[in-house]
Amino acid sequence: MDLFLFYLRKLFTIIKKEVFVLPSRIVVVLFFILLLLLPVFTKDLYLLRIFTLTSIFAILAASWDLLSGFTGQMNFGHALFFGVGAYSAALLNKYAGIPPWGTIPLGALGAVLSGLIIGIPCLRLRGTYLALTTLAFPIILMGIVFALPDLTGGELGISGIARLAGSRVTDYYITVVVMLGLCTIMWKITDSNTGIIFHAIREDELAVRASGINTTRYKLLAFCLSGFFAGISGGLYAHFMRIAGPSTLEVSMSFQVVIWAIFGGIVTIYGPVGAVFILFPLLEFLRFWQELRMLMFAVVVLLILLYMPDGLFRWLRDKIEKECPRCKIRNVAMRHTCRVCTAQLD
């Protein structure tokens, strides 16, 4: 009992001293709580469907940020990982009878393998050349899908696969918990030594190599990690939709991910996740004006990118918080002195 009280007090102290000190952290905690409590307030199947899909795409968008945002390996063919995850999970479920809890991680390993396959030849390329090369891979895979219709279902895809879970609420909880867990892991990766190396590779790869770090290995690691997380989202998508079709590999899917990430703010992890949680439900909300729905959506995205070029969430964060010029710790915007080193903030 004493031990329990000790940990409870410790938790309370952490919340008080680490969470309540910054509005962005309070928002993240509220976001976690709201998502986890949503089915308590509503059992609306449509709403739960929207947030389930939003969670799946949030993993995908964050995984793109891990590779292209943090490591600077511009990937315009991220749908490859998603599609490989979806098709692998569907194939394993349909032909080997493996249940979703087995097919999704195995599908993600398939996506890791595809990350390695495209990562190795792409390591020689940078910038635009890398972006264009990565764009080609999902198109190549789509060609393979159509070339093997008996296995992949061709244009129809693989349908009739097992449901993620028995009910929509369970589907929701699985995807939300997986999303929150994986996004936290991705955020922790970017905050680790590995993350710092990823960041450094993007800023100046030559300098990193001069420091004795094998950048090739880290870039491959970034491809594999990103592929793993995107593969998980692809597997979740296939089992939730009960189909893995060519649309998972379409160019529009790859670009959608880029739009989400840039809208929210790249090199953040939380930015792409937040962007998906705004843009995906927004597109649904705009159904009230169906004729101009896509146009209005495009206008919203354009306005945000025009006035907030670093992304919506970076802009918001900079409005409510400011960084200490001396110790680089973030503080509430209202403070005049840093909460840690007491340096002047203005």
Add this chain to the structure above:
Amino acid sequence: MERWEKRIFILAMVFLFAVSTFTVASGQDTIKIGVIGPMQFVQGIGQWNGATMAAEEINAKGGIQVGNKKMKIQLIKADSNEFINPTDATNAMERLITRDKVDFIVGGFRTEAVMPMQDIAMEAKKIFFGVGAAHDELCLRVAKNYNTYKYWFRGSPFNSTFLVRTSFVHLGTVGAILKQSLNLPKIKVAIVAEKAMWADPMIPAAEAVIPKMGMEVVGVWRPSDKATDVTAELSAIQRSEAHIIFTIFSASVGITFARQAGELKIPAMQVGINVEAQKDGFWEATQKMGNYVFTMNTYARNVEQNELTKPFVDTYIKRFGETPAYTADTYAVIVHRLAPAIEKVGSLDADKLVAFIENDVSKGPSGTVAYLKDAEGRHTHDQKWGPGYLTSVGVQWQDGKLVGVWPNKWKATPEAPEITYKGVMPVKIPPWMIEKYKK
């Protein structure tokens, strides 16, 4: 205005809005039909137009008699955006069912999107008439898992196997005419299919069937579906001395191909599927060069499959200014299948309606509809094809007019009776072809 007055005014406005919304939403005397499709594209517009006509016609008569009360139809439009994003389509379907609480659904187009939409509708036990997707698999699901998929029915067109069969019948018809009129010993056929997935399985099928029909395949050409120049293909076809070009086009290459073939006066008849040639704007789009192009269609001006065709086609043209496409068969589904079924069953109960519709034979503007069973006697909810049922029509561009030319004294089997739809005209052979081959 004082601040409190402003507040009262706003509250009153909100109250009025809420009351009006609630009144519409809670209406118990309407049958809600969700129309789902790619509403920004011609296919979706056709679905919506057909359904609108149906609702107006039924509501003008006071509605549908359900038991002892008349219920009007309320249409709910859902843009599936399925060409761009199948996920969007499933969200639209879920919204129709859970938010709009529709009783029935019509529409769907892209098979990859229709399959998950079908799953959602079946889970909610909502009757879903597919009007757009032709893939056989959609109905095979009914046979394989009847209890889950029995709420699905094919509305239009008939399945892709029958679509292919019809285009081979058209090919055979034109081949026979050419052989007889031009005294050709053996008809040579060039297969031209756009580079698209749907066309892929049709090529080996055509290569296998055409020789069995007594004709010779001289080659296969695959231009891009958006090609703006096909002169290379046309020159090769001309050199091959093909008499018929068997076209498999759904995209804009259908316009390019017809225009350039007309410009070059290629001495061969174009027969098969050319979706662009089904549209009224084809003549202008080809700069009047699309003459003599023959394609399959569901409706044609002045052609009557039965007594219901002309009133429907004429009213549709008057209302929307164009010939109805097959996606406008949402009209036939609602007016001639769903409404009579509801009236006869006297209920909106999906299970009772399924039991009735699957055994019902109903007449619509495009023909008589009956639902098929597979070889094992299982219901498929797929439509019957052939004489006396759905056949579609063959149309040909003749001097700026899209004229119905098939079926004209068509016999499905040597023993079957001849079929000729009212208003069909003889097939015309391009004069430059007659000039080349008539001796």
